[in-house]
Amino acid sequence: MPEFPDLQVFARNLNKKLADKTVKAITVHKAPKLNVTHQELQDTLHGQRLTKVYRDGKELYIQFSKGDVLALHLMLHGKLFLYGGKSDNKYPVIDILFTDDTGLVLTDFQGAAKPTLNPAETDVPDADEANITYLKQKLGKTKTAVKTVLLDQKIIRGIGNAYADEILWEARISPFSAGNKIPEDKVEDLLKAIRSVLKHAEEEIVKSDPDIIAGEIRDFMLIHNAKKKKSPTGKDILIKKASRKTYYTEEQELFD
DNA sequence: ACGCGTGTTACTGT
DNA sequence: GACAGTAACACGCG
Numbered sequence: 689m690p691e692f693p694d695l696q697v698f699a700r701n702l703n704k705k706l707a708d709k710t711v712k713a714i715t716v717h718k719a720p721k722l723n724v725t726h727q728e729l730q731d732t733l734h735g736q737r738l739t740k741v742y743r744d745g746k747e748l749y750i751q752f753s754k755g756d757v758l759a760l761h762l763m764l765h766g767k768l769f770l771y772g773g774k775s776d777n778k779y780p781v782i783d784i785l786f787t788d789d790t791g792l793v794l795t796d797f798q799g800a801a802k803p804t805l806n807p808a809e810t811d812v813p814d815a816d817e818a819n820i821t822y823l824k825q826k827l828g829k830t831k832t833a834v835k836t837v838l839l840d841q842k843i844i845r846g847i848g849n850a851y852a853d854e855i856l857w858e859a860r861i862s863p864f865s866a867g868n869k870i871p872e873d874k875v876e877d878l879l880k881a882i883r884s885v886l887k888h889a890e891e892e893i894v895k896s897d898p899d900i901i902a903g904e905i906r907d908f909m910l911i912h913n914a915k916k917k918k919s920p921t922g923k924d925i926l927i928k929k930a931s932r933k934t935y936y937t938e939e940q941e942l943f944d
Numbered sequence: 945a946c947g948c949g950t951g952t953t954a955c956t957g958t
Numbered sequence: 959g960a961c962a963g964t965a966a967c968a969c970g971c972g
Contacts, residue, residue, distance in 0.1 A: 690951095761951085762950090798969070832961080833962095848950060848951070
C-alpha cells in the first residue's frame with residue numbers, strides 16, 4: 689500500500705523504536721525472491737546492532753552496525769508489526785527477533801513483500817531529490833504520458849498511483865499529457881507539486897496517526913479519493929479506469 | 945455483501 | 959525492438 693509519505697513516516701517511527709537493538713535471530717517464512725539463502729541472511733545479521741531505519745524509494749532500509757543493510761519492499765499489502773514475546777501474525781514473510789525478545793515481523797497475505805540483503809545502489813533519484821534539470825531532461829525525451837513517467841521507478845522513485853494523481857492535479861497538468869509536450873514552466877510546477885504534495889501528505893499522516901508503521905491513511909487526499917466528487921475548486925472529479933484508476937479534473941491542462 | 949485497492953511483472957498486441 | 963494496455967498475485971476492509 690505504501691508510497692513515499694507513508695514509508696517516510698513508517699521509517700521514522702521504526703527508527704525510534706528499534707535503533708540500538710541487537711539481532712538475535714532472523715526467520716524467513718516466505719520470501720521466494722530473497723537474494724540470499726536464509727542461512728546467509730541469518731549468519732550476516734546475527735549479533736549486529738540496528739543502527740538506523742530509513743526510506744529509500746519505495747523500500748524501508750534497515751541498517752546494521754557492520755554496514756549491512758536489509759531492504760524491505762512492502763509491495764501492495766506488506767505490513768509491519770512490532771511484538772514482544774512471540775509473533776503470532778498471519779502470513780509472515782520475515783521475522784527479526786532482537787536480544788530483548790521484542791521483534792519486527794513483515795507480513796503479506798499475497799507473499800509478494802520482498803526483503804533484499806545489501807541491495808545494489810542506484811543513480812535514480814528519490815522523488816524529493818530529483819532536480820528541475822533532471823526532470824526536464826527525462827520528460828523531454830519521451831512521449832509517454834506524464835503519469836506513467838511519474839510512476840516509473842527507473843526515472844523517479846517513491847511515487848505511486850494515488851500520489852501521482854494528487855501531484856498532477858496540484859500542478860494542473862493532465863495525467864495524459866505527453867512528457868515531451870509539457871512546457872518548461874509547467875515542468876517547474878510539476879516539481880514543486882511533487883515536493884509539496886509529498887511533504888503535506890507526510891504531515892497529514894503524522895497528525896492522524898503519529899506512531900503508524902503499517903496501513904494507509906488517505907482521507908486527506910483531494911482528488912484520488914473515492915469519497916470525493918469535486919475538487920477543492922468545485923470541478924467534477926473524473927475517473928479513467930485502466931489497470932489502476934486515474935482521478936483527475938478538467939482543470940488540468942492536456943499537452944499533446 | 946461485495947466491490948475496491950496500493951506495486952510490480954509478465955504477457956499480449958501493435 | 960520499443961512501447962501501450964491489461965490481468966494476476968489473494969486477501970482486508972468498509
